[in-house]
Amino acid sequence: MSEQGASYRELLPHLFRLEYSKMTAVLCRHFGLKHIETAEDIASETFLKATEVWAVSGIPENPAGWLYTVAKNKTKDYLRRISLFETQIKGAIKTTDYEPGPAFEFNRQTITDSQLAMIFAVCNPANSKEAQICLALQILCGFSVEEIADAFLTKKETIKKRLLRARATLREDNFQIRALDEGIIQSRMEVVLRTLYLLFNEGYFSQSGDQLIRKDLCSEAMRLALILTESPLTNTTEANALLSLMCFQSSRLDAREDDSGETILFEHQDRSRWSTELIEKGNYYLVNACTGNELSKYHLEAGIAYWHTTPTGDNKWEHILQLYNQLILVEYSPMTALNRTFAFAKVYGHQTALKEAEKLELTNSSYYHSLLAWLYADTDIDKAIALYKKAITLTKSATEKKTLQREIDTLGKRKT
Amino acid sequence: MKEFVLIFRNSTNPHGNPSPEQLQERMNWMGSIAAQNKLVDKGNRLSASQAKTVQPGNVVTDGPYTEIKEFISGYLIVKADSIEEVVEMAKANPTFKTGGNIEIRQILTPEDKD
Numbered sequence: 323m324s325e326q327g328a329s330y331r332e333l334l335p336h337l338f339r340l341e342y343s344k345m346t347a348v349l350c351r352h353f354g355l356k357h358i359e360t361a362e363d364i365a366s367e368t369f370l371k372a373t374e375v376w377a378v379s380g381i382p383e384n385p386a387g388w389l390y391t392v393a394k395n396k397t398k399d400y401l402r403r404i405s406l407f408e409t410q411i412k413g414a415i416k417t418t419d420y421e422p423g424p425a426f427e428f429n430r431q432t433i434t435d436s437q438l439a440m441i442f443a444v445c446n447p448a449n450s451k452e453a454q455i456c457l458a459l460q461i462l463c464g465f466s467v468e469e470i471a472d473a474f475l476t477k478k479e480t481i482k483k484r485l486l487r488a489r490a491t492l493r494e495d496n497f498q499i500r501a502l503d504e505g506i507i508q509s510r511m512e513v514v515l516r517t518l519y520l521l522f523n524e525g526y527f528s529q530s531g532d533q534l535i536r537k538d539l540c541s542e543a544m545r546l547a548l549i550l551t552e553s554p555l556t557n558t559t560e561a562n563a564l565l566s567l568m569c570f571q572s573s574r575l576d577a578r579e580d581d582s583g584e585t586i587l588f589e590h591q592d593r594s595r596w597s598t599e600l601i602e603k604g605n606y607y608l609v610n611a612c613t614g615n616e617l618s619k620y621h622l623e624a625g626i627a628y629w630h631t632t633p634t635g636d637n638k639w640e641h642i643l644q645l646y647n648q649l650i651l652v653e654y655s656p657m658t659a660l661n662r663t664f665a666f667a668k669v670y671g672h673q674t675a676l677k678e679a680e681k682l683e684l685t686n687s688s689y690y691h692s693l694l695a696w697l698y699a700d701t702d703i704d705k706a707i708a709l710y711k712k713a714i715t716l717t718k719s720a721t722e723k724k725t726l727q728r729e730i731d732t733l734g735k736r737k738t
Numbered sequence: 739m740k741e742f743v744l745i746f747r748n749s750t751n752p753h754g755n756p757s758p759e760q761l762q763e764r765m766n767w768m769g770s771i772a773a774q775n776k777l778v779d780k781g782n783r784l785s786a787s788q789a790k791t792v793q794p795g796n797v798v799t800d801g802p803y804t805e806i807k808e809f810i811s812g813y814l815i816v817k818a819d820s821i822e823e824v825v826e827m828a829k830a831n832p833t834f835k836t837g838g839n840i841e842i843r844q845i846l847t848p849e850d851k852d
Contacts, residue, residue: 644762647769651780659773666766681774 333381338369339538341386342464345393347436348428352397355443356493358461364400368393390428437462438553439502441546445513446495453488454517455524456481463542473528473535475718507555514550515564515620518543522568526575537575544568551607563611563620569604570627573597587725588630601631622649639668656684660693672697688716692726703737739817741778742824745841746833747808751786763832771816771827781814811838815845 342365349361371392372385382388444457459465459473467485471478525539547565550556577595580586608624626645629638646662659682667675676697684690695709710730714723746752756764771777786809791799802809818824821844828840846852 640762643769644765647765647772650769650772651777654772654775654777659775662769662773678770678773681770683774 333385334369334373334376337372337385337389339464341389342366342369343440343462344433344437345389345428346461347440348432349393349397350443351432351436351439355495358489358493360400364393364396367396394428434549434553435502437546438549438556441514441549442502442506442510443492443495445510445517446492447510447513448491448495449488451516451520453484453491454513455520456484457488457492458517458521458546459539459542460485462546463538465538469535473524473539475528502555504555511556511558511560514556515560518547518550519564519567519620521546522571526571540568540572540575544572551610559611559614559616560618560620562607563618563624566604566607566611567620567624567627569600569607570624570631573600573604573631596631604628604631617648619649619652622652639665643669656682656687657689660684660687660689663693664696667697672700686716688713688722688726691716692729695729699733703733707733739776739819740821741815741817741845742821743843743845744781744814744816744824744828745810745843746812746838747841748811748833748836748838749808750836752811752833752836752838753783753786760832760836767831768814770830776816776818776827777814778817779815781812783812784810786811808839 345365345368346358346361349364350358353360368389372389376382376385440462441458444461445454449457456470456474459470460467465473467478467481470476470485471481474481522540522543525536525543528536528539544565547561547568550558550561551565573596574588574591576597577591577593578586586592604624604627608628611621611624622645626642626649629642629645632638643662643665646658646665650658650662663675663679663682666678676694679690679694679697682690691709691713695706695713698706698709707730710726710733714726717723717726752760768777768780772780789801789809791801793799816824816827818827821842824842828842831840833840844850
């Protein structure tokens, strides 16, 4: 019994994460977005019942199947209550816009379709980027408010408020979750891709120290991007480029940290710890992405990530620099500007790159100062140390502070 | 910040058959300006062969030809605090290696008086 109790406590959070969002999506498609709370209530009640029942009688043979049967019955009960209320209690009063649709099933196809539609519903351009990501995490990925707050290093209250506003927009939106047609896909695909891209980056570059949450963010973003590439409606070259980028980046997730959880910089990573499986997947989706004429920023970033997986030589850094040159023309961002300068230094040397770097004038960025420090390290150790110290004052991330301090220590030793 | 057009002039066609190194240099130059977030419009290359000039009295002539005089080969738009800053940007362009030159003109806004 105690053994059973332990295993169900491990299984349930996993199942919850996996099935809650699917269940909500299917139910939402059935009830309409206006009734998203109803859908979520039914999903939550289902999991609540599972915790109660499984604790006593153990885990059923097919836990997901069990969950869906319970959810289905709860939905039927709900519909029966509603219809009773509508027909007998409210009497002649005109019914609301809610009409019980045909009976629904939780099968593989409806789950996939509903999830895809839900992605497009959540990525509503009327909401801010931050709100879209929060919504995606909550509705598409089943994250709790606390987990979202952890990932963003933000207060729970802030996230709660943001979600409340975003959900109001969602309910008022006339988005028909049932009909995912080409028009909707065309008008929202860009926002969808950007949201998934930001979701992934939130995990990959997050300042949150919680490694588990960060990995979860990355794998959730990949799961959703995979849904896009698996449907003929959304399997665009851009979606493939984005998924390719995610595969390449996550191939290095394990090699980025040492046993004590400290960051290992790219150059010092043990390449045997890179996941060859993910690199191969990255290659696969990159080939798919290059079947058309589009050259989006995801293509360029996937190209850069691809070159990072290759050994030095073959003009690797020339290729990376040229891709960064194109990327910065497509979309300026301080991070791209800094990365471009890093690649420039790899090709033309630290001295020439210093002039390029100083023009950037990103004086509020810790990365800017650590890049300058890295460029100065060979010629002016004192200046480099001063710049690393400045970088430490500018970052909030404890991990980054540690990494920078390590650089200072190394330089200090070299001086003596 | 003010905006400036950079007008590229050449006596040989730079779009004819540039070497990979030349292309790389041009991209590095443009990338450098974009990395400073000072590129407003990456502009366009202008064809040397598909060119005609329409003059008064329905006179249409071919060209200008590259052989005859310096022709405009392209343009782009940057932003900067002063024209001196743009001069410094322009100086780094590889076009001077192949005999080109760059004209810089501030773009006037409705409030500007020339």
